[in-house]
Each structure stands twice: as C-alpha cells, then as structure tokens.
Amino acid sequence: MFPTPIAKTRTVTRLAYRAALPVALVFWLLPLIAVALTSVRSMADITSGNYWGVPTSINFVENYTAIFESTPIGRYIFNSFRVTIPTVIGAVSLSCMAGFAFAVYRFRLNLLLFFMFIAGNFVPFQILMVPVRDLTLSLGAYNTVTGLALFHIAFQTGFCTLFMRNFIKALPFELIEAARSEGVSEFRIFWFIVLPLMKPAIAALSVLVFTFIWNDYFWALVLTQGAESQPITAGLYSLNGQWLAAWHLVSAGSIVAALPPVLMFFLMQRHFIAGLTLGAVK
Amino acid sequence: MRAFWKRHQQRLAPWLFLAPGLFMFLVYVIFPIFQSISISFYDWDGLGEKKYIGVDNYIELAGDEAFYTSLKNNVLWLVLYMLAIPAGLFVALFLNQTVRGIRIVKSLFFFPFVISQVVVGLVFSWFYDPSYGLLNVGLMSVGLEPIPVLADEKWVTYGIIAAGLWPQTAYCMILYLTGLNAVDPEQIEAARLDNAKGLKMLWYVILPQLKPATFIAIVVTVIGALRSFDLISIMTDGGPWGSSRVLAFYMYEQAFSEYGFRMGYGAAIAVVLFAIMMIYISGFLWKMYRDERTR
Numbered sequence: 323m324f325p326t327p328i329a330k331t332r333t334v335t336r337l338a339y340r341a342a343l344p345v346a347l348v349f350w351l352l353p354l355i356a357v358a359l360t361s362v363r364s365m366a367d368i369t370s371g372n373y374w375g376v377p378t379s380i381n382f383v384e385n386y387t388a389i390f391e392s393t394p395i396g397r398y399i400f401n402s403f404r405v406t407i408p409t410v411i412g413a414v415s416l417s418c419m420a421g422f423a424f425a426v427y428r429f430r431l432n433l434l435l436f437f438m439f440i441a442g443n444f445v446p447f448q449i450l451m452v453p454v455r456d457l458t459l460s461l462g463a464y465n466t467v468t469g470l471a472l473f474h475i476a477f478q479t480g481f482c483t484l485f486m487r488n489f490i491k492a493l494p495f496e497l498i499e500a501a502r503s504e505g506v507s508e509f510r511i512f513w514f515i516v517l518p519l520m521k522p523a524i525a526a527l528s529v530l531v532f533t534f535i536w537n538d539y540f541w542a543l544v545l546t547q548g549a550e551s552q553p554i555t556a557g558l559y560s561l562n563g564q565w566l567a568a569w570h571l572v573s574a575g576s577i578v579a580a581l582p583p584v585l586m587f588f589l590m591q592r593h594f595i596a597g598l599t600l601g602a603v604k
Numbered sequence: 605m606r607a608f609w610k611r612h613q614q615r616l617a618p619w620l621f622l623a624p625g626l627f628m629f630l631v632y633v634i635f636p637i638f639q640s641i642s643i644s645f646y647d648w649d650g651l652g653e654k655k656y657i658g659v660d661n662y663i664e665l666a667g668d669e670a671f672y673t674s675l676k677n678n679v680l681w682l683v684l685y686m687l688a689i690p691a692g693l694f695v696a697l698f699l700n701q702t703v704r705g706i707r708i709v710k711s712l713f714f715f716p717f718v719i720s721q722v723v724v725g726l727v728f729s730w731f732y733d734p735s736y737g738l739l740n741v742g743l744m745s746v747g748l749e750p751i752p753v754l755a756d757e758k759w760v761t762y763g764i765i766a767a768g769l770w771p772q773t774a775y776c777m778i779l780y781l782t783g784l785n786a787v788d789p790e791q792i793e794a795a796r797l798d799n800a801k802g803l804k805m806l807w808y809v810i811l812p813q814l815k816p817a818t819f820i821a822i823v824v825t826v827i828g829a830l831r832s833f834d835l836i837s838i839m840t841d842g843g844p845w846g847s848s849r850v851l852a853f854y855m856y857e858q859a860f861s862e863y864g865f866r867m868g869y870g871a872a873i874a875v876v877l878f879a880i881m882m883i884y885i886s887g888f889l890w891k892m893y894r895d896e897r898t899r
Contacts, residue, residue, distance in 0.1 A: 324784065324792055324810050326801075328701045340703070347709055353727045353770075354715065356738065373736045420625035427618035433896065435626065437889050442633040444827055444885045448855040448874040452643055452650075452867050453636035476632030479625045508617035537720035539834045544856075555722045559838060562726060569730060576726050580719040587718045591711060598775070599782035599820075 361385055361573035368570050385574045393564070394549040395575060398557030402582070404467040405474065405553050406535045410528050412475035413482050417527070418520060420479065421486025422512055426498060436487065443480035447540050450477075458545055470545045470553070474535050482527050485600055489523040490516060526597030529590040533583040554579045637878070644871035650860065654868075661872035670846055671873065674854040677761050678830065678880070681850060684765045685772060685829035689821045692776025693814075697806075699777070700784045710781065717774040725838030728767035729754060754840050757847040764835050764848055772828055776821045783817030784810075819891070826884050830877065851877040 328339050348355065360373065362382045372378065389395050424436045454473055455464070463469030493516070501511050542556035549557065558579050565571045587594050609616070644661055646654040665671050699710050716724065731737050732753040740750035753763035787810060795809045811818075833852040836842060842849040842857060849857070851873055859870030 323700070323702075323789060324787060324805065325697055325700065328703060339701070343703070343706075343709060346698070347712055350713055351715065352738070353731055354719075356731070357723075357727050371736050374738065374741060416625035416628060419621040423618040423621035427614070429615070429618050432618075433893075435622070437892070438634065439629060440892065441885050441889060442629060442637075444881060444888070445633070445637060446830060446852060446874065446877045446881050447833070448852050448870075449640045449878040450633060450636040451640075451856070451874065452859060452871055453639035454632060456650075457631070457636070472628075473632055476628035479629050480633065483625060508613050512621070533718060537722075539720065539722050539837070540856075543837070555720050558720075558722050558726070562838075572726060572730075576723045580723050583718050583720070584715070587714075588711065595778060595782065599779055599817075 357573045357576055360570055361577050363570045365568070365570065368568065373569075381570070385570050386578070389571055389574050389578065393561055393575075395554070395557065395561065395578060397549050398552060398554040399578065399582075401467055401551055401557075402536055402553040402555075405471050406532055408471045409474040409478060409535045410531045412471070413478035413531055414524055414527050416475065416479045417482030417486045418517065418524070419512070420483045421490055422516060424483065424487040425490035426495075426516075436483075439480045439483045443477075443484065451544055455544055465546050465548065465551050467546075467551050467553075470541060470551070473541060473545065474538070478531050478534070482531065485527055485597065486520070486523060488600070489520065493519055522593065522596070525590065526593040529586055529594045530597040532586055533594070536583045640871045640874055640878075643868055644875050646868045648867040650865040650867045657868070661869050664869065665872055665876070670849065670854060671851075673846060674849045674851045674873075675876075677848065677850045678877075680761055681765060681768075681829040681832050682826065684762070685768065685825050685832075686822075688769050688772035688776050688825050689818065691769065691773040692778075692821065693780050695773065695777040696780035696784060700781060714774050714778050716771040717778070719771075721768075721771070721834035722838055724767055724771055725835045728763075728770075728835075729839045732763055755844055757844055760840055760844065760848040764832075764839055767839065768828070768832060768835050772825060775824060775828075779817045779821050779824075780814065783814045787813045823884070823888055827881075830881055830884075851880075 328336055331339075356374075359377065360368075362380050362385060363372070363377045364379050364381045364384075367373075367378055420439070424432060458464045458469040458473065461469065461472075463472065497515055498511055501515055506515075536553075537555060538553070539555040539559070542553045543559075546552045546556065552560075558575055561575055562572055565575075643654075645656060645658060647657045647660070648654045695713060699706065699713060732739055734740055734750050734752035734755070739753065743750055751759060753759045791809060791813070792805070795805055800809060831852060832850055833856065836848055836850060836853045837856075840848045842853055846854075855870045855873040855877065858866045858873060860867075
C-alpha cells in the first residue's frame with residue numbers, strides 16, 4: 323500500500339494524522355457547512371449580518387416550510403423526478419441492448435458505430451443546442467418534461483453504451499457460445515443469460531445517470547421555462563433572483579435541491595463509484 | 605418467415621438490438637452536429653426565413669472582441685482546471701489509509717461532486733460576497749482590503765474556476781483512490797527493499813501504475829473545462845461587462861437571450877468550440893482504437 327500505512331509509522335505521525343483528518347474534512351466542506359448553518363438562521367440574523375456567528379435562533383422548521391409554502395419548489399422537485407426517472411429507465415434499457423450488440427456480434431461498422439457513440443458523448447452541448455431546440459419545438463414537446471427527457475435519454479445512451487459494451491465484453495463469451503450451440507435464440511440469450519449478469523452494471527449506471535440528469539442545468543434552461551415543467555436546477559436559479567438577499571431561503575432551497583442525489587450516492591455508494599471510475603484501473 | 609429468421613438471426617440480431625439506441629442517438633446527437641454546422645452559414649433569428657450569408661458569421665467572429673475574451677477565458681479554464689488532477693492525487697494519497705472511519709471520510713470528501721453545479725455556484729457566490737462572504741471576512745481579519753471577486757474583471761474568471769475546481773478535485777480524487785487500490789503491493793515492497801520512498805517512490809513506482817487513472821482524469825477534466833457553463837451562468841451571468849464569458853456561455857447568450865436570437869452566429873461560435881473539442885475527441889478515440897487492437 324502507498325503511502326506507508328499509518329499504523330506502521332511512529333506514534334507522533336499517527337496522532338498527527340488522526341488530528342489532521344477531521345480538520346481537513348471540515349475545511350474541505352466548509353462551504354457546505356456554512357450553507358447548512360445558514361439555512362436554519364432567522365431573517366434577523368441575515369439582516370444584521372450574522373453569517374458566521376452562532377445563530378440566535380434555530381429556524382429549521384420555519385425556513386424549510388417557508389420555501390415550500392411560498393414558492394413552487396415542491397413542483398420543481400416533482401418535475402426533476404419526472405425527467406430523471408424516465409431518463410434512467412430509457413437510457414439504461416437502450417444501452418443494455420446497444421451494448422449487447424456491440425459486445426457480442428461481429429459485423430461491419432461495429433467499431434465505427436461504437437466510436438460514434440463515444441465521440442458523440444464528448445461533444446459540447448452548444449453544438450446541439452439550436453437543432454435540438456428546433457426538433458423539440460416541432461415535436462410539440464418544448465417546455466414539457468417529455469421533451470427534456472427524450473433528449474437526455476438520447477444523449478446518455480452514448481455514455482451508457484460505452485459502459486455496457488465494455489462490461490459485457492468482460493463476461494465469459496463461452497456462456498453465449500454454449501447457449502447458441504444448444505439452439506437458444508439470440509433474444510433469449512440476451513434476456514435470460516446476459517441481462518441477469520448485467521445487474522451490477524445496471525445499478526451503477528442508474529445511480530450515475532440519476533445524478534447527472536438531476537444536476538443538469540443547461541438543457542433545463544434551453545428546453546423548459548416556467549414552473550410547470552422546469553426542474554429544480556433551473557428553478558433554483560429563478561428563485562435565487564426572487565429571493566435576492568434572503569440567503570437563509572436560498573440556502574434551504576439549495577439543501578433541498580442537493581438532497582436526492584446525495585441520498586442516492588450514500589445509499590448506492592459502491593455502485594456509484596464503480597460506474598464513475600470505469601477505466602481508472604486496467 | 606421462421607426459417608428465414610432462423611438462418612439469418614446472427615446477422616439480423618445486432619441491428620435489432622442496436623436500432624432504438626442508434627435511432628435516438630442519430631436524431632438527437634449526430635444529425636444536430638451537422639445541422640449546427642449548416643446553420644452557422646445562415647443569418648437566422650430562429651423563427652423567420654433563414655438567409656444564406658456564407659462565411660459572414662465567421663468573418664464577424666474574427667473581429668469580435670467578446671469572442672476573443674471568451675476564447676482567452678476558455679484557455680484559462682483549460683489550463684487552470686488541470687490543477688484538479690494533482691490536487692486530486694494529493695487528496696487521494698492523504699486519504700489512502702485504513703484508519704477507523706476512513707470510508708465515511710472518503711465519501712464526505714467526494715460530496716462536492718455529487719451536488720449540482722447550481723448549488724456549488726450559489727455557495728461560492730456567497731463565499732465571495734464582498735461584505736459578509738467568508739473570503740472577505742477572512743481577508744479583513746488579517747487586515748487586508750476585501751476583494752469583490754465576482755465584480756472585478758481581473759479576478760472574476762479565477763474566482764469561478766476556483767469554484768469549479770472544488771467538485772473536479774473530488775472527481776479526480778475518487779479516480780486516484782480507485783487507482784491506488786489496484787497498485788501492485790509486491791512492486792511497492794520490492795521498491796521499499798531497494799530503499800525507494802516518498803516522492804521517488806511516487807514518481808517511479810506509483811505514478812506509472814496510475815497511468816489509466818491519470819488518463820481518465822485528464823479526459824474528464826478537459827471536457828469539464830470546455831463544458832463550463834453552469835457556474836458562469838449562476839455566479840456572474842458572464843459579467844462584469846462580459847469579462848467572465850467562455851465560448852459555451854457566449855454562444856448561449858448570442859443564440860437566445862436579451863441580446864436577441866442570433867442562431868446563425870451562435871452556431872458559428874459552437875462550431876469553433878466543437879473544433880477545439882474535436883482535437884481531444886480524436887486523441888481519445890485514437891487511444892481507444894489502439895487498445896482495441898491490442899486486445
């Protein structure tokens with residue numbers, strides 16, 4: 323293990339490390355800690371500039387109720403779910419199939435099409451913006467969660483296919499060959515042999531795509547407007563304009579917006595990291 | 605029919621599996637790239653008639669000062685964003701221990717990457733606030749003048765990049781932590797017997813084994829830098845006086861915002877950004893291609 327395991331070092335180093343760890347952690351998360359603290363402050367604290375001292379009162383319930391009662395934040399959150407969940411299902415299913423096709427079959431164009439998926443995944447959003455907005459308008463899906471989800475499904479399919487293809491490629495190919503020689507059809511091979519083995523990949527991609535889409539801001543801006551269809555990221559931005567210097571409300575809103583992906587991350591940590599670090603080890 | 609399927613299923617199956625994904629991807633990603641390139645030769649407000657004007661958009665771009673400001677900022681982003689890689693490695697080395705509670709510490713360090721850039725942007729604009737932001741409270745407490753980071757043309761881009769480095773460092777850290785986990789312990793033991801330690805060990809033994817992690821870290825950081833839009837939109841909206849724009853933001857601003865709908869001009873900016881990105885994409889594909897062939 324590198325660096326040298328702390329247990330093998332001198333007592334001084336060990337104690338120093340023990341002490342440094344929480345200090346570093348607090349320092350690293352200072353901005354977030356500050357937000358969490360501010361979200362429970364009272365308006366009086368904010369106006370008197372008491373941002374960093376001890377809160378004069380804990381307004382946890384008041385502030386969080388206030389943002390839900392006086393703003394459409396609940397609606398924004400609901401919209402985010404309505405975009406995110408179909409995207410996860412759509413992108414993961416499409417990429418399971420596409421990844422299977424790329425990994426299992428030899429056909430002309432295989433590598434070419436696969437590289438197209440990879441390359442498309444890296445393009446700057448701005449080169450897609452005008453045509454995608456037009457397409458969404460002409461489908462009558464502008465300013466709907468459907469329009470947003472359709473684009474996300476298509477775009478995320480690129481990354482997910484790369485992931486799925488490499489995952490299936492690493493499975494033992496003999497399984498498929500054995501099934502074929504038994505006369506099992508290709509669809510049954512996909513459904514009954516490969517798909518059950520893909521569970522970890524599906525889990526990893528689901529949490530990853532959930533977080534990516536939940537946090538998307540650019541496309542929400544381009545394809546939606548107004549509280550009926552806007553997800554929380556874009557919503558938070560417009561609320562920020564309304565709230566002006568009401569930092570306790572901005573903070574509470576930020577916390578609410580950040581909560582679902584954070585929970586997702588903590589519940590599915592192992593899968594999340596497996597997805598994110600794909601390719602980081604040989 | 606059945607017999608036909610039986611005979612050809614090996615050849616047909618891949619296309620059936622591929623069809624839905626390929627269709628969506630072509631319609632929403634591949635075709636739009638070409639459409640954008642074509643729109644960049646038109647004068648178009650997004651609603652009325654398109655008017656073909658050849659390379660006029662690009663000529664205008666060549667004399668547009670705001671374009672050069674954005675380009676310069678893009679270079680700044682690209683260069684400074686790279687700091688996330690050594691920073692991430694440093695944090696990963698610091699955390700690669702097995703003391704009690706380390707797992708939770710690692711996940712907490714990763715936190716900034718999980719939350720939305722909108723939240724990161726809000727948090728940092730507040731951190732930089734000239735009258736009560738923590739940065740300036742700190743500066744004043746050591747007797748320095750407060751700096752209105754986001755309102756100062758000199759500082760604004762650096763301020764936003766610093767905010768971006770926070771989640772990006774977390775991302776690189778997690779890549780390196782995974783990489784460090786897979787480093788061959790025997791090689792480390794052997795190197796220790798040869799009396800290699802500290803930086804020397806890191807440079808000659810560890811880093812070469814971390815190459816795949818470094819490669820991914822570079823890829824995601826370059827893309828992150830060129831995609832920078834969210835933070836700029838949230839923290840400054842391109843200001844003050846357009847000094848914090850990058851190409852991605854300038855394109856959006858030109859294509860639709862209070863400056864009017866100039867789709868053609870916006871598309872031209874997007875094409876330039878795309879061309880820059882293409883250099884990296886080709887490099888990445890070339891590496892993938894080599895890996896595929898050696899497999």
